[in-house]
Amino acid sequence: MKQDLRFQKTEKALQNAFLELLQSKEISKISVKEICSLAQVSRNAFYQHYETKEHLYDNLLNDILLSIEQACKPLVKDLAHISAAEGRLFLDNILRAVEQHRFVMYRLLTSQPAAFSAAFHKMLLSATIEGSQTLMTTPDISYLHIFSGGVTAFVSYWLLETSFTLEEAQEKLFAILGQLRVVSD
Known part of the structure; x- marks a missing residue:
């Protein structure tokens, strides 16, 4: 299934936010809320892409x-x-x-x-x-x-x-x- 551009941009924003947070925190101390806030996307958008931060x-x-x-x-x-x-x-x-x-x-x-x-x-x-x-x-x-x-x-x-x-x-x-x-x- 070909993904639309918004889906790809959201996924990239989530990945970049997560990588940025990993520089100052252990994965266990990072919350989905922090990832979403930094990526400027909703929690719902996060869960459309990933089940958990470990995922x-x-x-x-x-x-x-x-x-x-x-x-x-x-x-x-x-x-x-x-x-x-x-x-x-x-x-x-x-x-x-x-x-x-x-x-x-x-x-x-x-x-x-x-x-x-x-x-x-x-x-x-x-x-x-x-x-x-x-x-x-x-x-x-x-x-x-x-x-x-x-x-x-x-x-x-x-x-x-x-x-x-x-x-x-x-x-x-x-x-x-x-x-x-x-x-x-």
């Missing part, structure tokens, strides 16, 4: 993770013969997807770091396992855990502690993973 949070999180998960699709037909360029493109795609949601991810990481990082790691792990299985290879689960955890930690570092551009972040992550590859060989 709003989950919706924001799921939209971001789904977008990034799409970037995790395999780029090769055979993992055994993946080139450095293909590996680089895979990482670049993930970081490009993060860049598209940088503002919201920053807000979620500063307000709910453990919950967001855990969900991001779980999504990356699931997506890389699924990608390996679609290529009919048996994935090294321990490697995929380390890879997913490393990318999750790097994204948190990038968004919270640096002023790296997308290109700088891509270079840094590729260099770090290249160093890990050399150590493991």
